[in-house]
Amino acid sequence: MTDPILSVRDLSIAYKTGRKESVTAVSGIDLDLYERQSLALVGESGCGKTTLGLGLLRLLPGLGEITSGSLTYRLKDGSTADLLKMKPEQLRRFRWAEAAMVFQGAMNAFNPVIKIVDHFADTLRDHSDGKRKWTKAAVEARAGELLETVRLDPDRVLQSYPHELSGGMKQRALIALAIALDPQVLVLDEPTTALDLLTQRSIVQQLHELRKKFGFTMVFITHDLGLAAELADRVATMYAGRIIETGSARDIFYEPKHPYTAGLINAVMPVKGLRPQLESIPGYPPSLKAMPSGCAFHPRCAFATDACKNERIDLDLLTERPLGMSHTAACLHHDQVRFERKCTDTSAARPASIVESETADV
Amino acid sequence: MSETPLLKLSGLEQVFDTRKGPVAAVGGVDLEVKAGKVLCLVGESGCGKTTTARAAAGITRPTSGAVEFRGKPLTAMNAAERTEYRRSVQYIHQDPYAALNPTRTVYSTLTAGLKRHGLVKGRTEARAKAAELLRLVDLTPPESYLDAYPHQLSGGQRQRVNVARSLAMDPKLLICDESTSMLDVSIRVSLLNTLGRLRDELDVGFLFITHDLAVAKYFAWDGEIAVMYLGKVVEHGPTPEVIGNPQHPYTKALIGAVCEPDPDLAKANRSAEQLRSAEIPSLHDLPAGCAFHPRCPAFEPGVCDGERPLLQLAERRNVACHVVARDRRRAAAPDDRTLTFDAVPGSRRPEPESAI
Ligand SMILES: Nc1ncnc2c1ncn2[C@@H]1O[C@H](COP(=O)(O)OP(=O)(O)OP(=O)(O)O)[C@@H](O)[C@H]1O
Ligand SMILES: Nc1ncnc2c1ncn2[C@@H]1O[C@H](COP(=O)(O)OP(=O)(O)OP(=O)(O)O)[C@@H](O)[C@H]1O
Ligand code: SF4
Ligand code: SF4
Ligand SMILES: [Mg+2]
Ligand SMILES: [Mg+2]
Numbered sequence: 001m002t003d004p005i006l007s008v009r010d011l012s013i014a015y016k017t018g019r020k021e022s023v024t025a026v027s028g029i030d031l032d033l034y035e036r037q038s039l040a041l042v043g044e045s046g047c048g049k050t051t052l053g054l055g056l057l058r059l060l061p062g063l064g065e066i067t068s069g070s071l072t073y074r075l076k077d078g079s080t081a082d083l084l085k086m087k088p089e090q091l092r093r094f095r096w097a098e099a100a101m102v103f104q105g106a107m108n109a110f111n112p113v114i115k116i117v118d119h120f121a122d123t124l125r126d127h128s129d130g131k132r133k134w135t136k137a138a139v140e141a142r143a144g145e146l147l148e149t150v151r152l153d154p155d156r157v158l159q160s161y162p163h164e165l166s167g168g169m170k171q172r173a174l175i176a177l178a179i180a181l182d183p184q185v186l187v188l189d190e191p192t193t194a195l196d197l198l199t200q201r202s203i204v205q206q207l208h209e210l211r212k213k214f215g216f217t218m219v220f221i222t223h224d225l226g227l228a229a230e231l232a233d234r235v236a237t238m239y240a241g242r243i244i245e246t247g248s249a250r251d252i253f254y255e256p257k258h259p260y261t262a263g264l265i266n267a268v269m270p271v272k273g274l275r276p277q278l279e280s281i282p283g284y285p286p287s288l289k290a291m292p293s294g295c296a297f298h299p300r301c302a303f304a305t306d307a308c309k310n311e312r313i314d315l316d317l318l319t320e321r322p323l324g325m326s327h328t329a330a331c332l333h334h335d336q337v338r339f340e341r342k343c344t345d346t347s348a349a350r351p352a353s354i355v356e357s358e359t360a361d362v
Numbered sequence: 363m364s365e366t367p368l369l370k371l372s373g374l375e376q377v378f379d380t381r382k383g384p385v386a387a388v389g390g391v392d393l394e395v396k397a398g399k400v401l402c403l404v405g406e407s408g409c410g411k412t413t414t415a416r417a418a419a420g421i422t423r424p425t426s427g428a429v430e431f432r433g434k435p436l437t438a439m440n441a442a443e444r445t446e447y448r449r450s451v452q453y454i455h456q457d458p459y460a461a462l463n464p465t466r467t468v469y470s471t472l473t474a475g476l477k478r479h480g481l482v483k484g485r486t487e488a489r490a491k492a493a494e495l496l497r498l499v500d501l502t503p504p505e506s507y508l509d510a511y512p513h514q515l516s517g518g519q520r521q522r523v524n525v526a527r528s529l530a531m532d533p534k535l536l537i538c539d540e541s542t543s544m545l546d547v548s549i550r551v552s553l554l555n556t557l558g559r560l561r562d563e564l565d566v567g568f569l570f571i572t573h574d575l576a577v578a579k580y581f582a583w584d585g586e587i588a589v590m591y592l593g594k595v596v597e598h599g600p601t602p603e604v605i606g607n608p609q610h611p612y613t614k615a616l617i618g619a620v621c622e623p624d625p626d627l628a629k630a631n632r633s634a635e636q637l638r639s640a641e642i643p644s645l646h647d648l649p650a651g652c653a654f655h656p657r658c659p660a661f662e663p664g665v666c667d668g669e670r671p672l673l674q675l676a677e678r679r680n681v682a683c684h685v686v687a688r689d690r691r692r693a694a695a696p697d698d699r700t701l702t703f704d705a706v707p708g709s710r711r712p713e714p715e716s717a718i
Binding site: 167253270 | 378380381382404405406407408409412456457458459460500502503506507513514515516517518519521522540543544545546547548549550551552555573575576577579580605615616617619620621622623624625626627628629637642644646
């Protein structure tokens with residue numbers, strides 16, 4: 001089982017913004033996902049995480065388009081398929097049964113005039129292989145079982161309309177819906193944004209168990225680095241539409257080599273200890289319409305030199321490992337990045353700061 | 363200090379009628395927000411935070427209890443006062459996907475309220491004002507976003523447009539419902555700093571709902587935190603006290619569940635499941651006595667499952683827990699051995715009559 005379950009090569013995605021204008025939201029993505037892995041996709045708001053997630057399932061909205069690259073899946077029956085060549089009918093079966101997505105803004109993903117139970121009925125009937133007959137009773141039984149795995153009370157929730165559930169309850173119902181047909185790949189876009197910590201915890205635990213039981217591969221998009229540390233074997237950081245660092249969770253959280261990743265981890269607010277003076281990464285994320293040249297992070301980077309402004313910087317292999325676990329970073333000066341974990345201990349609480357450049361020392 | 367609070371909720375109750383009978387989503391909440399201060403509302407998904415916020419913003423009418431703005435009950439306001447209240451109190455919807463009108467550009471969304479209240483004259487002024495608002499929430503350069511439609515924005519970008527819209531009206535009270543939940547840590551810090559300036563320089567008061575305790579701690583350090591569980595406040599006090607030294611078993615569990623961005627720590631924590639049950643009780647059928655008792659690690663039979671615990675002062679904050687209250691009484695009177703009811707293990711003191 002050393003073949004990846006999903007193989008992405010040089011994927012680029014653009015959005016049409018006018019008759020002849022378009023913006024590139026994601027570019028040059030190479031990614032191999034292996035069975036049972038969980039990959040966290042982290043990065044600044046607007047950097048293209050959702051776009052990439054939607055692209056992986058070809059679920060982009062009408063104005064979004066995959067402009068280059070390939071997406072190859074290994075299906076449940078062992079055959080491989082090029083997603084970009086699939087016909088609409090194949091694609092419909094593929095989604096939910098082979099790969100499913102939990103959308104960001106889950107709270108709004110339900111049709112407001114349809115009861116929760118009917119959402120399950122629609123999904124089960126539309127996307128299953130047609131071998132099984134989904135009677136009303138069968139739907140209710142399956143949906144009830146799924147809702148229980150996300151700690152919702154089927155008696156109450158099944159017959160509810162979406163507006164009768166709180167934000168977090170809707171989010172959980174959507175996770176239940178996504179795993180209804182035992183997909184092999186599950187893409188979760190900010191799956192726990194509206195959930196309190198205890199519910200988050202129990203969902204994380206559920207996902208761990210479900211993954212063990214059903215062996216699906218998980219890509220989850222999150223801004224919550226604590227959650228990523230807990231749930232991910234691998235992490236990929238995105239910035240301005242590109243993956244700029246990948247590695248095992250330990251690589252990324254203990255030894256980030258891209259200045260942006262390091263800054264992100266150091267901007268996390270600790271709950272324990274005194275309140276430190278926090279700093280955000282200086283400057284603003286770039287807008288797609290005004291992308292900086294060279295390394296897109298250079299206007300905000302403490303290590304930037306003239307060389308950074310000139311040409312695109314590709315991922316450099318730092319530590320090679322099998323099964324996609326290698327540590328790579330797209331930074332000219334990654335050897336200068338020394339990450340110092342911000343202290344969260346009361347006794348030594350001190351201001352968090354962006355990693356300082358060694359060369360900046362006089 | 364007896365200055366009139368900006369917002370005062372007293373005995374707030376909201377009961378929804380559903381096919382399965384009435385659901386008491388909020389069951390008697392008393393809270394205050396003062397000018398220039400922050401009150402954070404935290405608690406389990408579905409415990410009634412949004413319902414409380416919507417009643418406070420005048421979007422829904424509570425089934426019982428009162429909402430007062432600057433000492434005046436909403437129900438007693440005349441038309442002019444209501445208009446003023448609508449302008450001064452801005453509610454930022456929990457779901458930025460549902461809150462933005464899909465057919466309006468960002469510019470049109472940001473300036474609709476300003477135009478309605480006659481606060482901007484002409485298109486140039488309106489665009490300049492909208493651009494200024496976008497800069498406040500780190501959407502720069504503003505020209506890239508002014509003419510975009512919501513579907514062209516990412517989740518976090520929509521969330522910030524939502525925040526910017528509420529700032530347009532120079533509000534006196536902001537009710538933020540998970541308004542930083544879709545932002546990465548760096549932009550979140552920056553947005554909280556912006557909101558913090560409104561609080562400190564313009565005396566804006568905040569009812570701030572968040573599930574992120576770090577955000578609560580950071581933003582409400584000089585303010586208060588109220589922890590809700592199944593429609594009621596179970597712990598309420600100054601932020602550093604509640605976070606640093608939680609008293610209610612539910613708050614303790616919440617704080618114990620925090621995950622730091624550290625994979626090894628996370629793995630070590632994973633096994634530490636502290637609650638007796640993960641099941642959230644149904645609002646249709648609340649457990650007797652303390653609603654948390656089926657899950658509470660400190661549950662004591664006979665003590666917790668009789669009556670509902672009331673909020674009582676403990677360690678500079680209010681806590682609704684029988685066990686905390688009892689331990690406190692014990693600690694307060696360690697020497698009056700002759701009078702103690704606890705001399706015989708297992709015996710009980712009578713319940714206290716009054717709360718707070
Ligand atoms: N339909 C569209 N037309 C034009 N631009 C778009 C469209 N959809 C998204 N974008 C832009 O593409 C970029 C990436 O958006 P995406 O939703 O993938 O971000 P994200 O990383 O998921 O951010 P967030 O964490 O805020 O959800 C953003 O700058 C956004 O403004
Ligand atoms: N219109 C409605 N009809 C029936 N029940 C409702 C309605 N609105 C909310 N509820 C119920 O009231 C309870 C509280 O909901 P609320 O949205 O206030 O929770 P919340 O604390 O904001 O949760 P979250 O953190 O998940 O957003 C939930 O059980 C919900 O199902
Ligand atoms: S390539 Fe240059 S600008 Fe980009 S992150 Fe590395 S040092 Fe900074
Ligand atoms: S009253 Fe009892 S069950 Fe309720 S929180 Fe306190 S110890 Fe736990
Ligand atoms: Mg997104
Ligand atoms: Mg809510």
